[in-house]
Amino acid sequence: MDTTAQQEFRRDQAEPARRRKSLRATLALCLGGLQFVAILSVTLSSFVSSENALLRQSRNSLNxxxxxxxxxxxxxxxxxxxxxxxxxxxxxNDVLDINDTAALESHFFQQLQVAPQLAGIYLADDTGRFVYVMRSEEPGRYRTKVIPPFPFGSTEHPADYQWRNDRFTLLETSDTLTDTYEARSRPWFRMVTEAKAPIWTQPYIFYTTRQPGITYGVPVLDEAGGIRAILGVDIQIDALSGFLLDIWSERRGAALVLNEDGAVLAHPTLVLIQQGADFDNLELPRVNEIDDPLARKAFGTGSQTGMAGVAGPVHTDFELNGQDYVAMLIEVSEPGLRWLIGLYAAEDNFIGEIKKSRVQGIWIAFSIAILTGAIGLALADRIYAPVRSFASQTRRVSSGEITPEEGLRSPYRELEDTGAALAQEVRQRQRFETAYGRTFDLASRGMAQIAPDTGRFLRVNEQLCDIMGYPPDALEKMTLAETLPEDGQQIAVKFRETLLQDSEFIAENQFIRRDGSTIWLRVNAILIRDENGVPDHAVAIIDDVSDRKQAEDEASRLSRDLSHVARVNLMGEMASGLAHELNQPLSAISYNVDAAKITLEEIGDPDPELTQILSDIDRQSRRAGDIIRALRDVVRKDRGRQSPFELGGLIRQTVILMEAEAREHDITLVYHKSDLPLVTGNRTQIAQVLVNLLRNAIDALTRDPGDGGQITISTQVTEAQVEVRVADNGPGVSDDVTLFNTFDTQKSDGMGLGLSICRTIVKANGGTIWHEPTDASGACFCFTLHRSDRPEEDA
Amino acid sequence: MTSDPLTVFIVDDDDDVRIALSRSLSKRGMQVEGFGDAQAFLDGVGEDARGCLILDYGMPGMDGLELQDHLVRQDSTLPIIFVSGHGGIPESVRATKAGAIDFLEKPFDLSVLIERIEAAMDIGSQLRAAKAHRQELAEKRSLLTEREEQVLQHILTHPARTSSKEIASELGISPRTVEIHRGRIQQKVGVKTMIELYELFGPMQ
Structure with a gap:
């Protein structure tokens, strides 16, 4: 087997891989994926929006x-x-006499009782007088300190102390001469004196209680506007820290009270403020100094640069140790006072739950996605099931296992519609296949489906089996090559190569029948490819052309015979013509010799030598005559034996022989066939007559070419004879030619023997030949042959 | 009847052949007359020519067979010897059927021809004698009247019914009249019995 063709075939089979998606997988993927995406997007969007909402909420909370x-x-x-x-x-307004120390003390006592945050209240003037009521521990809840006026600048001065209970009952008194307190040098005194208006001091650690506090000072003015005295009150703000602790205890965060310098006035953890304070340093720690990293982180930066400028709430976020925090700074608007409230809190305080629920939500979403994915798969399977069933039905219908009516049902209208269309298609195809099959089986010609690569018969019809002489199942196990003779194997190779090039295969060759006899078959095949272009099978139409081949063989045999007979006839006719022409002078010689001899005798005493010469001349002339006669006799004897034969078949074969020559000159040969009886004669000689007449007609038509040259051969049967007419539509016979005469011709290159031979032959076969003038142009030659009552003998 | 010598007529389109043959035959003491074609022969030779004719079979114009046919229709007494350059059996058969005494194929031995000529001369004289006899009878018959000829016709065509009565009823005349006519016929033709009359005219029918 030819490897190139094989490879080619394989390559044809290798189909480019095509990506095909399963409907089921697509459905499942789409359903599950869609579900997942939907859940995820809902979750995430709510997640984001809730986070934003909660961040707002956290700020609101801070607010x-x-x-x-x-x-x-x-x-x-x-x-x-x-x-x-x-x-x-x-x-x-002089309702309270500030010079009346007892009244002042009483008044201050009442004030302290009303406001628990007041640590102490006092009055001082520029004489150095100082009246001070403050809270105390032992021996009474309230202590009054009175410093009488003393000169500014003295280091020590006397002072009285009185301790009272809640009911203002004096419990204990004490005095000292070495008090060192100088009110006039205190910041609040100086600030009020300078401002002549109420002031707030900077917060600081109270010397006495070691608690953070702040002092509020106001001047007591006289009518002229001068300062009579200065009132002050110490406000202990440690309770503020306690409050901050209270309101923030459950949160991871803190509220701070800062002043504009960044000093921490209140902190949930009070000790943080108190730390570092001693008698030398009563200042409050700054926020970036306290032991609160969160506060430092949240507000430290601001405190370094000062808190000035902060008015409305300022929100910040920060992160410490992996924890997110929110912070806020807001001003406390109080006349003469600029405090800031700083708040920070872990974000989780507000969105921790959300975050937790978010993770939970993701897990839930994930679970739901898996669940719905599974449901989607199941659903896809449910949706796909009819499709799968439909596909299976389609396959079975297509393979013919079930009829379209039985299958192709589906709960889906679209599929059912498709099914209906498909069913129609299948029915049509089945009809077609039935028709094709019937055509195949009932064809009058041999048909076969043949594998193009191996040449194996895939399917054969009865006619082919008849032709080949094999039963179908035997033939279908064979290959084309096996039906070919050994010297015809190249046909099988050519078959494969031609078809794989998508060309039509046409060949006539001898094949071997089952009984070993040879048969001429004409094989005509084309290649059928399947829908993917892969060679599927070849369809071959196979005709038995043995008869035609035989006819062609017979025609060619006739042609061979004719050429022999033509030679013989030509020679015979020439001999005959020569004999006539030469006989005349030979006769004359012979007569003259005879006359000479007599003349010689008349002279008397003839010269014997001369007599001998004349006798020799006479003998030689006779010899020449004998040679010619012998030649003519030889030719005559070769006229062949006559026997009955079928004239119609002979005319057909002659027409076959001459058709090519006629076609060459665009001349049509027409033979009106009719049933002819057997005639007697020499078949080959009669063929020669026909050939000569046809050739004469062709020559005449060619010499004078006109449109539609045509030669018509017709026959007519009479009681004893069959008449054959060869008519053409050419120029006809010219007048100056004697038809049938030897060496007389109308042709430029002719010998003038054709018609002469025809006449000789027809005469020898007992018939006559003549030219029949016609009304139309052209020549018409006729000859007759005797009918034969004897059956045709086998040659 | 006459002392005219018998003549050998030669009709052949080939001058050389004709002249050679004429010369050869003349040398043998024969009277020879040659013609180049059939028409010249017909023009130059009368119907009463005596001798024989050596005729070439194939000639342009009127060919040998046609000339033979012509002579037969003229009731010629010239026996014909055909000679042919390419004569075949069919030609010789046709010629012989039409009365030719021989058909020779060229080239032929001259002695054969001379032999044939001598034979032909004898045949010719017989033919001439027969012809003369026929002419004599015809002359005698021409003397008969119309009625006598009718009676003779009846006798010749109905040889079994020759009684006067039968002839009379046939011709619608009286038997007596038939007797008279019969007597006249015998007198004119010169026969004595009815048998003689029949033998004389019978073959001519």
């Missing part, structure tokens, strides 16, 4: 806390200020 703290701070500061402002007004 709320800050408001709370602010109000608390104010509630701390306002009573003190109101108390002091009221005292001032009393003093300025």
């Amino acid at each position: 709320e806390v800050s408001v709370n703290v602010i109000s608390q701070v104010k509630s701390f500061l306002n009573p003190a200020r109101q108390a002091l402002d009221a005292t001032r007004r009393l003093a300025e």
Whole structure:
């Protein structure tokens, strides 16, 4: 087997891989994926939006806390200020005599009792007088300190102390001469003196209680506007820290109260403020100094640069140790006072739950996605099931296992519609295949499906089996090559090569039948490819052309015979013509010799030598005559034996022989076939007559070419004879030619023997030949042959 | 009847052949007359020519067979010897059927021809004698009247019914009249019995 063709075939089979998606997988993927994406997007969007909402919420919470703290701070500061402002007004209106120390003490005592945040309240003037009521521990709850006026600058001066209980009952007194307190040098005194208006001091650690506090100072003015005295109140703000601790205890965060310098006034962890404070340093620690990393982180940066400029709430976020925090800074608006409330809190305080629920949500979403994915798969399977069933039905219908009516049902209308269309298609195809099969089986010609690569018969019809002489099942196990003779194997190779080039295969060759006899078959095949272009099978139409081949063989045999007969006839006719032409002079010689001999005798005493010469001449002339006669006799004897034969077949074969020559000159040969009886004669000689007449007609038509040259051969049967007419539509016979005469011709290159031979032959076969003038142009030659009553003998 | 010598007529289109043959035959003491074609022979030779004719079979114009046919229709007494350059059996058969005494194929031995000529001369004289006899009878018959000829016709065509009565009923005349006519016929033709009359005219029918 030819390897090139094989490879080619394999390559044809190798189909480019095509990506095909399973409907089921697609459905499942789409359903599950869609579900997943939907859940995820809903979850995430709610997640994001809730986070944003909660961040807002956290800020709101911080705001709320800050408001709370602010109000608390104010509630701390306002009573003190109101108390002091009221005292001032009393003093300025002389309702309260500020020079009356007892009244002052009583008044201050009442004020302290009303406002628990007040640590102490006092009055000082520029004489150095100082009246001070403050809270105490032992021996009484309240202690009064009175310093009488003393000169500014003295280091020591006397002072009286009185301790009272809640009911203002004097419990104990004490005095000292070495008191060192100088009110006039205190910051609040200096600030009020300078401002002549109420002031708040910087917060600081109270010397006595070691608690953070702040002092509010107001001047008591006289009518002229001069300062009569200065009232002050110490507000202990440690309780603020306690409050901060209270309101923030459960949160991971803190609220701070800062002043504008960044000093921490209140912190949930009070000790943080108190730490570092001693008698030398009563200042409050700054926020970036306290032991609160969160506070430092949240507000430290601001405190370094100062808190000035902070008015409305300022929100910041920060992260410490992997924890997110939110922070806020807001001003406390109090006349003469600029405090800031700082708040920070872990983000989790607000969105921790959310975060937790978010993780939970993701897990839930994931679970739901898996669940719904599984449901989607199941659903896809349910959706796909009819499709799968439909596909299986389609396969079975297509393979013919079931009829379209039985299958191709589906709950889906679209599929059912498709099914209906498919069913129709299948029915049509089945009809076609049935028709094809019937055509195949009932064809009058041999048909076969043949594997193009191996040449194996895949399917054969009865006619082919008849032709080949094999039963179908035997033939279908064979290959084309096996039916070919050994010297015809190249046909099988050519078959494969031609078909794989998608060319039509046409060949006539001898094949071997089952009984070993040879048969001429004409094989005509084309290649059928399947829908993917892969060679599937070849369809071959196979005809038995043995008869035609035989006819062609007979025609060619006739042609061979004819050429022999033509030679013989030509020679015979020439001999005959020569004999006539030569006989005349030979006769003359013979007569003259005879006359000469007589003349010689008349002279008397003839010369014997001369007599001998004349006798020799006479003998030689006779010899020449004998040679010619012998030649003519030889030719005559070769006229062949006559026997009955079928004239119609002979005419057909002659036409076959001459058709090519006629076609060459665009001449049509027409033979009106009719049933002819057997005629007697020499078959080959009669063929020669036909050939000569046809050739004459062709020559005539070619000499004078016109449109549609045509030669018509017709026959007519009479009682004893059959008449054959060869008519052409050429120029006809010219007048100056004697037809049938030897050496007389109309042709430029002819010998003038054709018709002469025809005449000789027809005469020898007992018939006559003549030219029949016709009305139309052209020549018409006729000859007759005797009918034969004897059956045709086998040659 | 006459002392005219018998003549050998030669008709052949080939001058050389004709002249050679004429010369050869003349040398043998024969009277020879040659013609180049059939028409010249017909023009130059009368119907009463005596001797024989050596005729070439194939000639242009009127060919040998046609000339033979012509002479037969003229009731010629010239026996014909055909000679042919390419004569075949069919030609010789046709010629012989039409009365030719021989058909020679060229080239032939001259002695054979001379032999044939001598034979032909004898045949010719017989033919001439027969012809003369026929002419004599015809002359005698021409003397008969119309009615006598009718009676003779009846006798010749109905040899079994020759009684006067039968002839009379046939011709619608009286038997007596038939007797008279019969007597006249015998007198004119010169026979004595009805048998003689029949033998004389019978073959001519």
